[in-house]
Amino acid sequence: MELLPRDQIAFGRMLDTIRSAFERFGFLPVQTPVFELSDVLLTKSGGETERQVYFVQSTGALEKAADDRPELALRFDLTVPLARYVAEHEHDLVFPFRRYQMQRVYRGERAQRGRFREFYQCDIDVIGKDELSPRFDAEIPAVIAAVFDRLAIGEFTIWLNHRKLLRGYFDQLGIEDDQQFLVLRELDKLDKRGRDAVRATLTGEAFGLQSAVIDQMMAFAQVRSRGHQDALDTLAGLGQGGALFEQGRDELLAVLQQLRAMGVPESRYGINLSIARGLDYYTGVVYETTLDAHPQIGSICSGGRYENLAGYYTKSKLPGVGISIGLTRLFFQLREAGLVSTADSSVDVLVTLLEETDLDHALALSQRLRAAGLNVETQLESRKLVKQLQYADRAGIRFALIRGADEAARDVVAVKDLRRGEQYEVSEHELAASLLVEREQSKVMG
Amino acid sequence: MELLPRDQIAFGRMLDTIRSAFERFGFLPVQTPVFELSDVLLTKSGGETERQVYFVQSTGALEKAADDRPELALRFDLTVPLARYVAEHEHDLVFPFRRYQMQRVYRGERAQRGRFREFYQCDIDVIGKDELSPRFDAEIPAVIAAVFDRLAIGEFTIWLNHRKLLRGYFDQLGIEDDQQFLVLRELDKLDKRGRDAVRATLTGEAFGLQSAVIDQMMAFAQVRSRGHQDALDTLAGLGQGGALFEQGRDELLAVLQQLRAMGVPESRYGINLSIARGLDYYTGVVYETTLDAHPQIGSICSGGRYENLAGYYTKSKLPGVGISIGLTRLFFQLREAGLVSTADSSVDVLVTLLEETDLDHALALSQRLRAAGLNVETQLESRKLVKQLQYADRAGIRFALIRGADEAARDVVAVKDLRRGEQYEVSEHELAASLLVEREQSKVMG
Secondary structure, three states: OOOOHHHHHHHHHHHHHHHHHHHHOOOEEOOOOOEEEHHHHHHHHHHHHHOOOEEEEEHHHHHHOOOOOOOEEEOOOOHHHHHHHHHHOHHHOOOOEEEEEEEEEEOOOOOEOOEOOEEEEEEEEEEOEOEOOOHHHHHHHHHHHHHHHHHOOOOEEEEEEEHHHHHHHHHHOOOOHHHHHHHHHHHOOHHHHOHHHHHHHHHOOOOOOOHHHHHHHHHHHOOEEEOHHHHHHHHHOOOOOOHHHHHHHHHHHHHHHHHHHOOOOHHHEEEEOOOOOOOOOEEEEEEEEEEOOOHHHOOOOEEEEEOOOOOOOOOOOOOEEEEEEEHHHHHHHHHHOOOOOOOOOOOOEEEOOOOHHHHHHHHHHHHHHHHOOOOEEEOOOOOOHHHHHHHHHHHOOOEEEEOOHHHHHOOEEEEEEOOOOEEEEEEHHHHHHHHHHHHHHHHHOO | OOOOHHHHHHHHHHHHHHHHHHHHOOOEEOOOOOEEEHHHHHHHHHHHHHOOOEEEEEHHHHHHOOOOOOOEEEOOOOHHHHHHHHHHOHHHOOOOEEEEEEEEEEOOOOOEOOEOOEEEEEEEEEEOEOEOOOHHHHHHHHHHHHHHHHHOOOOEEEEEEEHHHHHHHHHHOOOOHHHHHHHHHHHOOHHHHOHHHHHHHHHOOOOOOOHHHHHHHHHHHOOEEEOHHHHHHHHHOOOOOOHHHHHHHHHHHHHHHHHHHOOOOHHHEEEEOOOOOOOOOEEEEEEEEEEOOOHHHOOOOEEEEEOOOOOOOOOOOOOEEEEEEEHHHHHHHHHHOOOOOOOOOOOOEEEOOOOHHHHHHHHHHHHHHHHOOOOEEEOOOOOOHHHHHHHHHHHOOOEEEEOOHHHHHHOEEEEEEOOOOEEEEEEHHHHHHHHHHHHHHHHHOO
């Protein structure tokens, strides 16, 4: 993951857009050190991830060549650092604590297509002390909607489900707590493996489920709704359930009601009863987000409600709700799908230099434009104009300013708009304002 | 280095300010992976830094327990990554290549006051192919001036010197090339060790210099000038020198002339003939920057011109000029000196909730304010107003909005300005505009 400048600009704009949406909803920035204690990371990571941790040791430590595991390792997600951060600064934070964190994480995977050893995660979480109102569960999808509206990468749907609804339903079918996890994981493979293969597994030795039960489960897992009334109807149509089931349904209904009150367009969200997500971790509402025109990309933003963030670090109970966007992977997927393209330069204006004697004027003009808020590069050496214009074009700079003897005599500057392929003259004292207006207009036009 | 949210906001604003100043001058963003090959890092780092490199290995690599040095290590500066980046992407970049990079670097030092294992560097460099006009040497101090003007941390001076001036002068005194480095290093200790101690070293066995020569050198190293004419006079007053000396002086004079043409205030720069900086690396102009009221902080931004960036990676000759700001260290020093304080929250507005039945209205109001560009947190649970106001105050949120039955009946909202300690009413449809104006005004006022 190393980008050329114009791709880096496109990536940076996505980061800025996400950050700005997070801040609109009152989330506060946190950055944590890249190092965490190895012991903690390994405890939290479980077997699969254990092999992916990067250990770190300084030259001195390496020379000691201890057989011990190195003390430090690189963070592999932003959840463990959040848990440590909240526990460590518990008495200095105001709860509910709303934080966003946008940093790189590290996984010792073999470099391969779509997998990165180092990638950006963009997370928000709201952490309560002792308790956290379910109302926060509804604010999260409103943030997701704001993020992807602003990123303007096409229509998307935020899918909602509720772990209590799932558990309640499975309880009713007589599937026990410790088996639910495994059954759900099999059901999650419906799209990939197909109905028959999944059915074979679930009727097989390991599960031994009745075919009728499997039919019910498969029907349940395939429930989708889109739009507000459809979601309400779908939830109503699930029939009567136990206490846990009803609690899950009530909370989902409350989320729907609140999303409507916030004015989130109803085309943006729906119910999807197949979503399970990190079953050992989430305990309430869970979210996934998909691009309507690109289902193959999978979920681009996921998360949910959890019972206790930091049991490992503190005796305080810290329930929370949050989501994560894996931006590096998403960026490359969007590029592949043609949904983000190489950006124009962050440089707005190239001030060309035709004669060596014009240098002082070019420098002063550049500084005036900078003071007005434009990003300006000055050609510091005179060379053929065509070379300078080629340079601007290749660098993705939109405006090239030309001031020959003729323009100088009339106190104007020729503006070459390389995007539109137009050239026009502006008086020097109106130049900054004119370029600013052009720049703002093109932002509005997208 | 882990900050509470309000300090993180202050730090983030400094990062944004620096980035925006870099972009004003047409520098392009680059981010590189945290990993570089160990062999390269150690080759480039030299003895002192070697002990500071952090090696990285995944669980799998660790288990193999090879005696070899791990293949990967964490970057310890942004220069080695720049060299590799430019060499690797040479054919895709447009030269002169102007890049900025603001990322963390890692040094395996013992954690102690003022030293960080992980800290931000903010670098700019202009890299030429085969050659790079000395005019770029003058643009760099203009960027430095823009950065520290915007950071508004007090008056500062950018000190200029030139390696050729230094070398030419030493040549004249009969001090040979390979000894100049060592002598300069001793002269650099004048402030710390005092004249007598330095003199004793230089007359001693290792150097064996004449006392008269040492006097001359010490006088030279103590030359300072401030302001434009003073700088010109100082350079003129150095007397005639050899070809190298004169070349250095000419280039310094050109830098001064260009700074004036760019309108950089002359109080911002001066000549300081004691500055040597990384003697094995820099070959032309060198820069240091100090805060006038806080000399004890030392240089807050340093750099210079170098002959060849990436000889290790490519046969192309890549001369360059650049500077680096060690922002993490600077941030803590500024905090200690009382020059940055805990920021107000990035949240502009807290929408309070007095009655449960007001929730829908509070949610809708919050969304309207967000759409207008304000950062808004909504109180999702009703509780005593005084508690909500205490929360806003503690979190550093400036505006709290209150809408009781009385306000609702009249279609107004009470705005409590916690910074000014005032409260006033605004009609709901004028609210967003009114708050935006207040926010912009306080930005202008600083």
